[in-house]
Amino acid sequence: MEIQHFAYSGKLSFREADGEIECVGCQDVINGPAYISEEDNFAMHKVCAEMPPQIQKDAFHPHPLKFKLIDVIVCDACSRLLFSYISYRCMYCDFNIDFRCAKAIINDENNIEKRDDEDLQRTRTLHFCHPHQLTRCKVSPMTEFGEDMIENIWEPNKLKCVACKWKLQDTQTFMCLPCKFIIHESCMNDLPMQVQSSLFHPHHILHPRPFFNAGGEVRCYACRKKVNGFSFYCNKCDVDLHVSCAKYRTRATKHSCHPHNLLQLGKSIIKGISCCACGRKNYNDSLFSCRKCDFNVHPKCIPLPSSFEHKRHLHSLALVSPFAEDDSEDYYCDMCETERNPEIHVYYCVECNYIAHIDCVLSEVRQPQ
The missing domain is CATH 3.30.60 (Wheat Germ Agglutinin (Isolectin 2); domain 1)
Structure with a gap:
């Protein structure tokens, strides 16, 4: 049995799938017979392929909803940001629903409520971080097919929070879809009106x-x-x-290798920056950096003691690469008792898990006897 589907130019045959394949409609894995193209990987569950090209449900939305192919939308039914190969858009107003919600409307309108979490109520707000109105939504986890397709629509680095630069999948966000502007809700709530002092630019308010x-x-x-x-x-x-x-947590350190104070930078900052001493770009290392002079050097490429005894600790301390001793995300220097950045080199005692900033110990070094 063959059909011609409105979302596909060729014929689709009803047969068993050869291996694991995703439905382009609901994006779930197909198990059992389905409508499948003989030319490429286009495939749909039988119930998905039977969805109409246009939906009219006055109880849900007063205008007709027409199918649209390959788009990134914020669904007005479930408040999720997601890629949809097939979605439905109002012919008269800015109203969109994803394929899953459209199928729920056709089959059982109560299913929409089951998909809609209480914390995903549709909210729009204005915020100083963006000139347009922002819509509250959740970024749905994407299948491999969805990830591949979204790269054809957005640059891969666009689907990251503009504040923390971390990925957004399965997180609560605010976004302006036309501008491709997305920020975690938590990042937006924590965003200061100004930065009084940044170590990268300490002289003026930002x-x-x-x-x-x-x-x-x-x-x-x-x-x-x-x-x-x-x-x-x-x-x-x-x-x-x-x-x-x-807001990057770092330390300013004075060293004889350079006339200015050097900032300690970790992997989230140094990607693409070469060491002036060895010439290497090691993304898992850290650097001492003078941004004014564009001087950058690995801690192990300048004269620093690899290990020593310190008057404030019983055992020898060794210079070690950046590390986090646990997954608590709360990391402190045991010498100054302030927060430390797990991306930068530290001095470490393996016997008692004692950790100290480099600049905290350098001025008090005493050589082993």
Whole structure:
């Protein structure tokens, strides 16, 4: 049995699937017979293939909903951001629903309520981080098919939070879909109105600068990577910093290898930066850096004691690569008792799990006897 489906140019045959294949409608794995193309991987469950090209359900939405192919939407039924090969869009207003919710409307309208979490109520708000209204939504976990397709629509690095730069899948967010601006709800709530002092630019207060479709390419002063959508900005020096870079936890250290103070930078900052001593780009290492002079050097490429005894600790301390001793996300220097960044080198005692900032111990080193 063959059919011609409105979402596909060729014929679809009803047969058993050869191996694991995803339905382009609901994006679930197909088990059993389905409508499958003989030419490529286009396949649909029987119940999905029977969905109409247009939906009219006055009790749900007053206007007809027509199918649309290959789009990234925020579903107005379940408040999720997701990629849909087939979605339905209102012919008269800005209303979209994903394929799963459309199928629920056709088969059982109560199923929409089962998919809709209580914390996903549709919310729109204005915030200083963006000039347009932001919509609250949850980013759905994506299948391999969805991830491949979204790269054809958005640049891969666009689907990251503009504040922390972490991925967004299965998290609560606010977004402006036309601008491809997305921020975690938690990051937006924690966003300060200004940064009083950033170690990358300590002399002036940094103010929020939302922008979109900016002329030219804006680069972060700290990590040198492209800034998308929002930055903290010094209008006196014309300096932009990512949110995560402006609030980056680091230490300023004085060393004889350079006349200025050096900042200790970890892997989230140093990608693409070469060591001035050895020339290598080691993303899992850390660097001492002077951003003013563009001077960058690995801790192990400058004269630092690899191990020593310290008057404030019983055992020898050894210089070690960046590490986190557990998954608590709360890491402290045992010497100064302040928060430490797990991305940077430290001095470490393996016998008693004692950890100290490099700059905390350098001024008090005593050589072993």
